[in-house]
Amino acid sequence: MLRIPTIFKCDREGLVLYQQVAEQLAEHIRTGVFAEGERIPSIRKLHQQWGVSQSTALAALSALEAQGLIEARPRSGFYVKALPERLQVEEHVPAPVAVSRHQLINHVLNQSRQPGLMHLGAAVPETVFLPQEILRRISNRCLREQPGLITDYAFPPGNKTLRQQIAVRMQAAGCSVSASELLITQGCQEALSLCLRVLAQPGDLIAIESPAYHGLLQALEALGLQALEIPCDPARGMDLEALAAAIQEWPVKACVVSANFSNPTGSLMPDEHKQRLVSMLSEAQIPLVEDDTYADLHYGRRQPHPLKAWDREGNVLYCSAFSKTIAPGFRVGWVAGGRYHQQLQQLLTVTTMASHALSQQVMAEYLHSGDYDRHLRKVRRQYRQQLHNLVDALYASGLPVAWSLPQGGFLLWLILPAEVDALAVYEQMLQKGISVMPGSLFSASERFRHCMRISIAVSQPDWSLLVAALRGSLTD
Known part of the structure; x- marks a missing residue:
């Protein structure tokens, strides 16, 4: 018997109605x-059970079909399909x-920072998505009340x-975490690097997602560590069956995972998979x-639960930062290192010694003000609308491409035909004033050459500019 949710929860946060229907069906x-x-x-x-017009329902189903989630069968209806071939997980x-x-x-990265470009490559939010004005006011107040903050250290x-x-x-x-279990770092990149330095020695194997954040690959390279790439949906x-097989075959020293809206694909690991992953690695x-x-x-x-929420033995080293949501230049991140806390603090002390007191104080007061949650509600609506606008443009273009459909973050993973070299497409698009990030940068073994972030x-x-540049590159 067909199971049909009978209530359509209308949440008009910047989305037109068919997009809301498509989003709920996708969920x-x-x-x-x-x-x-x-x-x-x-x-x-x-139309009958959700109270939307038939044209709205058709538009929603068409959007899901474009995203590769469903397929139309003649004289039968719409059916849930497997991911498109180019999006399938490599076994x-x-x-x-x-x-x-x-x-x-x-x-x-250096090429992508050129002025005058449409900057779609770097994962750095433009200033319109950041709370600049309130941070300026808090900074001024902090300096009036504590002038020494402009030059003071903040020690670990x-x-x-x-x-x-x-x-x-x-x-x-x-997460069962107290303030005494946290270390403030210079962004998430430093937190990740500290964890790797504590856990591994040059030559050791680190299991990572495939594709993986390019900053993690750079950290592995700098530390002389080897990457064991685990396929990801x-x-x-992450494919947990593939990970289980890999840790049986190889002497893995640590595993690095971004379970919530990973960079670059935007994937979200289900809670049951998170729990299984934490348990699997704890037992191993x-x-x-x-x-x-x-x-x-x-x-x-x-907010989805982090992996740390299932950690009962201090085996999860949790890293994060406010660089994507509040102030990239403040470089305020942190690590909750579990049973490795003392080692991490010692390494942080001898490596960084101290960081800027003003940025930490401003961040503390901003979080205390309560504005952060209001800011987040606003930018989530903006990013979600931006994503739908881009997906609509890609769908309408008719280009032979596929894409991920993230449930958070601000990154989209675009898959070109298998024979296309995304690095060459990147160079061509750069000449047209648009920067993107080629997919091969997210793999230690140069996979995903036909993808881009x-x-x-x-x-x-203006997504039509991106579509036009893609069309020109794919037909050249």
């Missing part, structure tokens, strides 16, 4: 309400490799009030490093 597909191969509600049933786990991507990554473990505010937020996300994250005595940088940018009604954290983007 039902992801959560298993509608299984692969199962028929979903017809246009007539959506093969390659042998560990030494990472040597730093030179290419730096080359692309970091500003106490800031750590308390972060601990409150982590507890709300399901663009919607649900393999430390788990979590990068949770994008979790605050969820599009749903509640696109940032939607840009002000008033």
Whole structure:
């Protein structure tokens, strides 16, 4: 019997009605309400039971079809389908490799920072998405009240009030963490690097997502560590069966995972998979490093739980930062290192010694003000609308491409035809004034050469320019 949710929850946060219908249906597909191969509600049933017009229902189903979530069968209806072929998870786990991507990554990043470009490459939000004015006011007040902050050090473990505010937020996300268990770092990148230095020695194997954040690959390369690339589903994250097989075959020293809106695909790991992953690695005595940088940018009604929420033995080293949501230049991140806390603090002390007191104090007061949650609600609406606008443009273009459909963050993973070299496309698009991030930068073994990452954290983007540049590059 066909299962049909009978209530359509209308939440008009900047989305037109058909987009809201499509989003709720997509959520039902992801959560298993509608299984692969199962028929979903017809246009007539959506009209009758959800109270939307038949044209709205048709537009919603067309959007889901464009996203690769459903397929139309003649005289039968719409059915949930497997991911498009180009989005399928690779079953093969390659042998560990030494990472040597730093030179290419730096080359692309430097080119992408040129003025006058449409900046879709770097995962840095433009200033319109950041609370600049309130940060300026708080900074001025802090300096009036404590003039010495302009030159003062903040020594490890970091500003106490800031750590308390972060601990409150982590507890709300399901983590049993106190302020005394946190270390303030220079962004999430430093937190990740500290964890790797504590856990591994040059030559050791680190299991990572594939594709993986290019900053992590650079850290592995700098530390002389080898990458064991574990296939990832663009919607649900790391393939746990592949990971289980890999840790049986290889001497993995640690595993690094971004379970909530990973960079670059935007995947969200289901809670049951998170729990299984934490348990699996705990039993295998393999430390788990979590990068949770994008979790605050969820599009749903509640923030997804981090892996740390299931950690009962201190085996999860949790890393995050406010660089994607508040102030990239403040470089305020943190790590909750579990049983490795003391080692991390010692290494942080001898490595960084101290950081800027003013940025930590301003961040602490901003979090205390309560404005952060209001700011997040605003930018989530903006990013979600930007994503839908981009997906609509791609769908309407008719280009032979596929894409991920993230439920949070501001990154979209675009898949070109398998024979296309995205690095060459990147160079061509750069000449047309648009920067993107080629997919091969997210793999130690140069996979994903036909993919690219696109940032939607840009002000008033004209997606027709991107579509036109893609069309020109794919037809040249």
